[in-house]
Structure formats: C-alpha cells, structure tokens
Amino acid sequence: MSKTLDVLEAAAHGTPAGFVDGCKSRGGCPNYLDREVLTCFLAHRAYAHYYLLREQGPEVPITRAMLRQAKRRS
Ligand SMILES: [Zn+2]
Numbered sequence: 659m660s661k662t663l664d665v666l667e668a669a670a671h672g673t674p675a676g677f678v679d680g681c682k683s684r685g686g687c688p689n690y691l692d693r694e695v696l697t698c699f700l701a702h703r704a705y706a707h708y709y710l711l712r713e714q715g716p717e718v719p720i721t722r723a724m725l726r727q728a729k730r731r732s
Contacts, residue, residue, distance in 0.1 A: 671695075672719035677702035696720045708732055 676698035
C-alpha cells in the first residue's frame with residue numbers, strides 16, 4: 659500500500675487532511691460541538707490562511723488555541 663493511501667485512511671477529524679478526505683460540511687464533522695478542536699472545514703480554512711499552521715503539516719489536528727496563536731503572529 660502506498661504512503662499516500664496510508665495518510666488518507668488515517669486522516670483524523672479536525673485536520674486539513676480530514677477535509678480533503680471528504681469531511682467537507684460545517685456541521686457534518688464529529689468535531690462540530692467540540693470546544694477545543696476545529697472541524698475539518700474550519701481546519702482547512704485556517705490552514706490555508708496561516709503559515710504557522712502549515713508548518714506542522716495537514717495531518718495535525720488544529721485546536722482553537724493554535725488558531726488564536728496563529729492569528730496573533732500574522
Ligand atoms: Zn471532520
């Protein structure tokens with residue numbers, strides 16, 4: 659099995675990879691009501707906006723705290 663497929667199968671919610679892997683609706687993500695971790699939709703959007711978040715790669719879940727930090731630094 660290829661590395662790419664491994665990554666896609668392991669894509670977790672709250673990550674840009676989760677969005678790319680098909681979790682694309684705002685309310686459809688299991689993280690929708692989570693107070694700490696973003697949904698895949700929001701993670702994808704934040705990832706596109708903030709360089710700081712892109713540094714860690716698309717498979718890392720993005721928390722609200724991380725987003726606040728990224729906003730402060732840009
Ligand atoms: Zn999701």
